[in-house]
Amino acid sequence: MIMRNQLINFAIGVVTLGAAGAFVLILVHALWYAPEEEAAVVLNASTTPGVPQSAASSSISAPIPHDTGMRLRIPAIGVDAAIQDVGIGKTGNMAVPTNYTDVGWYRYGTKIGDAGSAVMDGHVDNGFALAAVFKNLDQLKAGDDIYVDKQDGTTLHFKVEEADDYPAADVPLQQLFNRNDGQARLNLITCAGEWDSSAEAYDHRTVVYAVLV
Amino acid sequence: MKTLKKAAAASLGTLFAWMIAGVASAQTTASTTPGAPDTGMGGDLATNLILLAITGAVAVAGLFYLSRRMAQS
Numbered sequence: 001m002i003m004r005n006q007l008i009n010f011a012i013g014v015v016t017l018g019a020a021g022a023f024v025l026i027l028v029h030a031l032w033y034a035p036e037e038e039a040a041v042v043l044n045a046s047t048t049p050g051v052p053q054s055a056a057s058s059s060i061s062a063p064i065p066h067d068t069g070m071r072l073r074i075p076a077i078g079v080d081a082a083i084q085d086v087g088i089g090k091t092g093n094m095a096v097p098t099n100y101t102d103v104g105w106y107r108y109g110t111k112i113g114d115a116g117s118a119v120m121d122g123h124v125d126n127g128f129a130l131a132a133v134f135k136n137l138d139q140l141k142a143g144d145d146i147y148v149d150k151q152d153g154t155t156l157h158f159k160v161e162e163a164d165d166y167p168a169a170d171v172p173l174q175q176l177f178n179r180n181d182g183q184a185r186l187n188l189i190t191c192a193g194e195w196d197s198s199a200e201a202y203d204h205r206t207v208v209y210a211v212l213v
Numbered sequence: 214m215k216t217l218k219k220a221a222a223a224s225l226g227t228l229f230a231w232m233i234a235g236v237a238s239a240q241t242t243a244s245t246t247p248g249a250p251d252t253g254m255g256g257d258l259a260t261n262l263i264l265l266a267i268t269g270a271v272a273v274a275g276l277f278y279l280s281r282r283m284a285q286s
Contacts, residue, residue, distance in 0.1 A: 009282055016275025023268040030261045034254065093248035100254075106247070121250040128262075129255035171249040178246060189249060195256030202253040 030127025035098040038087045041108070069151040070112070072103050072120065076144040077136040079103075081122065083112075083148070094189075096121055100132035103188075109177055112148050113156045113212060116180040117187050124191045124202070134190035138163065138206045146186060146210050158186045158210035165192055171205050184212035 070083045086095040086104030097104040103122040110116035123132035146158040166172070176187050193204025 009279065012275050012278055016272055016279065019268045019271035019275065023265060023272055026261055026264050026268065030254070030257070088247045089250070091248065091251075094250040096250050096252050104250075108247075121252050124253045125255035127254040127257045129258045132252075134252065168249060173246045173249065176249075189252070191251065191253030195253070197256060200256065201251040202256070205249050 031100075031130075032126075033099055034096075034127070036089050036095050038095050039090050039092070041088060070105075071149045073147040073149060074140070074144070075147075077139055079133060081133050083120065086121070094119065094121055096123065100126040103133055106177070110180075110185075112186065113184050115182050115184055117175075117177055117185045119177055119187045119189065121189045124206075134188070134206075137188060137190045137208060138165065138192060140208050146188075146208075148186070156184075156186075157213050159213050161209045161211055163206065163208045166205050166207065168193075168196075168199075168201065168203050168205055171207065176207060186210045186212070 071080060072083055073080050082102045084097045084102050084104050085107040086097060087107055089095040094106055095104065100123045103120045105112060106119040106121075110118045112118040122134035122137070124134050124137070125132050140160050140163050142160055142162055144160040146160065148156040148158070150156070171189070176189065179185065187210070188208040190206050191202035191204070192206040193202050195201075196203045
């Protein structure tokens, strides 16, 4: 009888610990830390990093090293965020930062400040629907300032050209990632619209196009 | 004998195809242009709240039960 009670207590202890652990994990994931597993990519060694490639290419360039400790500032919407490197998620989409306060720079694309289109993404909200770094990205308008502070003390100054809203399936990916008209561009993207429970994602995307001045 | 050879060839072919498929699936190729990122989690609000309520209730009930058992013994 004593043995049976001990077993029951042990089992309840295990379940209690498991539930407490799950509680903490869900809380942390929803509020602070939501890493996305990235896909392994096949690198095209012959490709010069930083040069946008044609859509026909079947592999991608090596990741471009960038200064660590860079920050993105957008005074008009109160953004001052650390910049993480991100690659490609398991779904084939651009990966996202590991938390809700940083932004992610696409490391297989254009280096920030180089000719071409550097792309950054950031969350619009967290797992409790509370505002994340790009909550107000859709409020940016042509002429607003965007700054990238580099660790060497220099700052890149971009100005918004336009801000657009697209259905998630109709985002102009070539324009977003590969446009190279000789100007140094910075494109910002986040989610918008309504939650699509079947896709477990929002059904629109806000994209802000900016150019170095 | 012919049937046996055909069966062996088919088996080898299947094995070869399986190996190729295995190698192909081991690598993840990515096109130059990725898809648009999924940068929102707000739709998980209800699920997160339900999971938190369930796990929290189980943890509290378990702690309550165990603390009572310890007090009794």
